[in-house]
Amino acid sequence: xxxxxxxxxxxxxxxxxxxxxxxxxxxxxxxxxxxxxxxxxxxxxxxxxxxxxxxxxxxxxxxxxxxxxxxxxxxxxxxxxxxxxxxxxxxxxxxxxxxxxxxxxxxxxxxxxxxxxxxxxxxxxxxxxxxxxxxxxxxxxxxxxxxxxxxxxxxxxxxxxxxxxxxxxxxxxxxxxxxxxxxxxxxxxxxxxxxxxxxxxxxxxxxxxxxxxxxxxxxxxxxxxxxxxxxxxxxxxxxxxxxxxxxxxxxxxxxxxxxxxxxxxxxxxxxxxxxxxxxxxxxxxxxxxxxxxxxxxxxxxxxxxxxxxxxxxxxxxxxxxxxxxxxxxxxxxxxxxxxxxxxxxxxxxxxxxxxxxxxxxxxxxxxxxxxxxxxxxxxxxxxxxxxxxxxxxxxxx
Numbered sequence: 001x002x003x004x005x006x007x008x009x010x011x012x013x014x015x016x017x018x019x020x021x022x023x024x025x026x027x028x029x030x031x032x033x034x035x036x037x038x039x040x041x042x043x044x045x046x047x048x049x050x051x052x053x054x055x056x057x058x059x060x061x062x063x064x065x066x067x068x069x070x071x072x073x074x075x076x077x078x079x080x081x082x083x084x085x086x087x088x089x090x091x092x093x094x095x096x097x098x099x100x101x102x103x104x105x106x107x108x109x110x111x112x113x114x115x116x117x118x119x120x121x122x123x124x125x126x127x128x129x130x131x132x133x134x135x136x137x138x139x140x141x142x143x144x145x146x147x148x149x150x151x152x153x154x155x156x157x158x159x160x161x162x163x164x165x166x167x168x169x170x171x172x173x174x175x176x177x178x179x180x181x182x183x184x185x186x187x188x189x190x191x192x193x194x195x196x197x198x199x200x201x202x203x204x205x206x207x208x209x210x211x212x213x214x215x216x217x218x219x220x221x222x223x224x225x226x227x228x229x230x231x232x233x234x235x236x237x238x239x240x241x242x243x244x245x246x247x248x249x250x251x252x253x254x255x256x257x258x259x260x261x262x263x264x265x266x267x268x269x270x271x272x273x274x275x276x277x278x279x280x281x282x283x284x285x286x287x288x289x290x291x292x293x294x295x296x297x298x299x300x301x302x303x304x305x306x307x308x309x310x311x312x313x314x315x316x317x318x319x320x321x322x323x324x325x326x327x328x329x330x331x332x333x334x335x336x337x338x339x340x341x342x343x344x345x346x347x348x349x350x351x352x353x354x355x356x357x358x359x360x361x362x363x364x365x366x367x368x369x370x371x372x373x374x375x376x377x378x379x380x381x382x383x384x385x386x387x388x389x390x391x392x393x394x395x396x397x
Contacts (some may be wrong), residue, residue: 014046015205016393017195019166019221020212021052023060023379024371026151027386028210029158035394036157048158051195051203053165058148060140060379063245065337067292074247074294077144078341081280081296082106082137083379090383094138102146104286105136108267115273115325123257123328127264141287165198169209169225169367191366208393210368214238214345218369227367229360236357236373239301240308241346244319247337248293255329258295275303275322295335297323301347308344316340348377359388368392 016032018025029048036045050057061079066072085091097103108131114124131137140147152160195203211218219233248254258281260266269279282294299319307315320338329335356376360369370389375381 013044014207014393016046016048016208016210017166017193017204017206018048018050018210018212020371021050021054021057021152021160021162022212022382023058023148023151024212024382024386025050025052025210026057026148026155027383028212028370028389029155030151031386031390032393033155033157035390045157048155049204049206050158050160051164051166052160052162055162056145056149057152057160058145060144060148062143062145063339063341064143065247067249070292072290072292074245074292074337075143075282075288076243076245076247076294076296076339077139077280077282078243078245078296079343080144080379081278081298082139084135084137085380087380087384089387090380093383097140097147097150098138101287102141102150103138104141105131105133106139106267106285107131107133108137108285109265110268110270111264111266113269113271113279113326115271115276115322116328117325123326125257125264125266125269127266128270131268139285141285161203164203166203166221167196167198167200168221168223169193169195169227170223191364193365193367208366208368210370210389212371214371215373216345218371222367222369225367226365227360227369228362228364229369232357232360233369236377237349238345238373238377239347239349240304241301241343242299242304242307242312242315242319243341243343244297244299244316244323245337245339245341246295246297246323246335248333249336251293253333253336254293255327255333257326257328258293269326271326273300273322273326275299275319276326277301279326295327297326304342304346308342312340312342315342345373348373350376359385359392361392363396366396 018028032046063078064073064075085094094103110128112126112128116123192205192207193209194205197203211221215233215236222230267281267284277298277300280296282288282296283291357374359374368389370385372381374385
């Protein structure tokens with residue numbers, strides 16, 4: 001029989017569970033620790049536990065492959081390619097990592113690209129803009145995952161538990177053996193919540209539970225739990241994204257479109273395409289010069305959403321066909337490395353007339369649903385909702 005923790009113990013230091021070790025979860029833990037340090041009271045230092053279902057943190061995803069002949073890598077930032085810092089608070093927050101060089105501005109040359117078709121044998125390339133330091137786009141080096149790992153390493157009062165899936169926060173747990181699970185996960189008297197993993201094993205009792213999963217997953221985690229804001233979770237619409245990753249063995253083997261000889265040298269392409277959205281040249285980014293030629297291509301979100309349940313190998317072949325029209329490779333300049341990834345929850349649809357949802361709080365249970373999708377769905381949104389989450393918790397202390 002599984003042993004379950006008692007949720008009646010009174011602790012002076014609040015115990016806080018964060019479901020999800022993505023950037024939002026890491027920023028919440030970081031800001032919570034900083035806020036508790038400012039109070040000057042060690043008794044109020046929160047005991048934070050992050051439960052992450054994968055083996056790593058940060059979610060600024062990077063994939064790489066190594067070439068056995070040269071010991072060099074192909075590397076693709078197959079999630080977020082960059083982020084902006086438009087508010088003074090976020091600019092101040094990232095400043096230390098800009099000073100160390102872990103974060104760098106990316107002053108990319110940007111073009112508009114119309115792929116070749118039956119009427120045009122070559123893609124049409126037009127200069128669009130250059131990103132500058134005034135309206136900077138930032139990347140993490142040497143990988144996009146590096147910043148998340150740095151944030152995690154700097155946490156002093158936070159435990160990160162990997163490869164752990166938290167079970168839905170249902171009020172009454174159901175199991176094949178009902179006698180084993182007769183307790184409630186939420187204790188109304190003590191405002192503590194016992195979390196379980198997917199096997200039914202106890203993960204401990206917590207004063208606050210914060211869910212930072214994408215809203216499609218948050219709906220499932222909070223379903224039938226009595227969460228007072230349940231109906232609002234599905235208000236923001238999210239769309240999928242397919243990412244195509246291409247690699248070449250040598251710069252000389254690149255198609256002419258990527259060499260900058262038949263067209264202006266460029267780093268980022270916005271595509272006029274019904275399927276593809278943007279192309280990013282990885283090996284031309286700051287501090288990426290040692291990479292083998294690596295190119296990341298994002299499909300359009302609306303097209304990806306329409307094909308989200310298609311066989312990924314069929315999708316990959318279609319994306320390769322369209323990418324070939326965009327980059328104009330032939331048998332001699334075809335990529336030697338190809339890969340495809342499907343993000344089910346990649347982008348939040350943001351309309352000018354739609355107000356941001358903001359974080360969702362159940363004050364009675366002390367549960368919070370928080371994620372970038374509660375705002376504009378970008379990396380700066382992770383920071384903003386983390387601020388809102390920490391403010392809500394600190395106001396109750």
